[in-house]
Amino acid sequence: MTRLFRFLLPLLALLAAPAHAERIKDLGTFQGVRPNQLTGYGIVVGLAGTGDDSLDYATQGMKGVVSRFGLTLPPGINPALKNAAAVLVTADLPAFAKPGQRLDVTVSALGKAKSLRGGTLIMTPLRGADNEIYGMAQGNLAVGGLGVSGADGSQVSVNIPSAGRIPGGATVERAVATGFDTAPTLTFNLSEADLTTALRVADGINRTFGDRRAKATDAVSVSIDAAPGATDRIMMMGLIENIEVLPADAPAKVIVNARTGTVVINGAVKIHPAAIAHGKITVSVNESPRVVQPAPFSRGQTAVEQSSSISIDQEKRPMINFKGGASLADIVKAVNAIGASPADMVAILEALKQAGSLKAELVVL
Incomplete structure (x- = not known):
């Protein structure tokens, strides 16, 4: 057996x-x-007055950079950093990456910098989750965004100028044992x-x-x-x-985004016997106030008389009958026939699920 x-x-x-x-x-x-995520904290210099100015952690970062070259600023003196910005640097270290290989890095402003266009990232160590250094990043940023501001406070921004990339901007310093x-x-x-x-x-x-x-x-x-x-x-x-x-067929699933009204139904969804009636009621209330003058004309008090009219319009639509085993095409055709909007389709699918006619996982985003 x-x-x-x-x-x-x-x-x-x-x-x-x-x-x-x-x-x-x-x-x-x-x-x-698998790849490993690397992160570093660094300083971008060479900005055209769009940096962090006197932001504390940008100032401390700049003091750390200049200290590598033997320059010590006197206590209490903080440099103005309109041309520099504190940034976070991120990169993915691929599996089997060896020392000397190059990595692409993403540089994002950490503080109030308006734009990183034209900036240069100063040598930044990239650390893994174990806080060990696995790479070093440095280079000129490629920024796809643009930000311009006027003296009156008006601003124009195209894309995101506070983030950029450095292709091949990092060097692997240590391999990860898989x-x-x-x-x-x-x-x-x-x-x-x-x-x-x-x-x-x-x-x-x-x-x-x-x-x-x-x-x-x-x-x-x-x-x-x-x-x-x-x-x-x-x-x-x-x-x-x-x-x-040959992978297995995907399970029957209906994805509904209730905020946008988007509905995605995969081909494995089937409908058991069910009937759907979809109608629409429109209630209209019109207000037509008018000024009246009671008799006698010289002694009466002028007043405003309210006049309202209410009308109800009910749109009649036929009931749709689903036979057992209805496919995705049948569902779409029937729902389009009754003129259901995406929001109405969400309600119909939820009702079918509650009635036990929709044998699929209903995921509401």
Whole structure:
């Protein structure tokens, strides 16, 4: 019985799969092979009077910069920094990055600087989550925004002039150990949890190598037996990444943004038998006050008489009947037929969900 189950499992997986195969490398990543975020605090100089001026942490940062060159400012003297700004520098350190490689960095103003256009970032250490230095950043900023202000306080801003980038502006100083070559097993993690897809990935690896080295441990992870050593594991990982498998169909899901009225329905959504009636009632109240003069004309008191008219307009629309197994196209066609707006469609979908006719996950953003 066990042998029969092992034989039928790959066959059933293939029969239930969608029509488009994808490479394993597009479905997830190997555990440990990931980028790391780096952050640094620095000073941008060379600004055309658009810096932080007398901001305390910009002043302290500038004092730290000049102290590297043996210059010490007298106590109590703070330099005017209209041409400098305190900034935060961020970068992503890719997996397997080696010392000497270049990284792109993003520089963002930390204080009141109006624009970083034309500025130069002074040498800034980039630290990881462990507070260790993994890179050094320096260079001229490329700023896509523009900010202009007048003497009367008027301002014009295009994009965001208080942030910029330095392509290749950082140098890697230390490599990060991934641990993939010493771990007992290799672990491949799916980007989206799905039991069926995890089983198909494991089966695709086993069929390629002709053994049972891969097994799905849960809905995300696939454990792969591998001999220790970077050379053998890199070769095997390269082969695994290019194996094509058929991922499972996405679960039925309806995404609703109640603020904007946006509704997204995937193709797996089906409707059980249901009937929908959508109507619209418009109530109009018109006020027409008029001035009246009671008799006699010379003795009566002038007054304002209120005159109101109320009208109700009810738009009649037919009831739509959904048969069992209605598809996405049927839903869209029917809702368009009754003239429902995006806001009305949200209400209709919520009502179908409450009635038990919408067999899908309803996500309201």
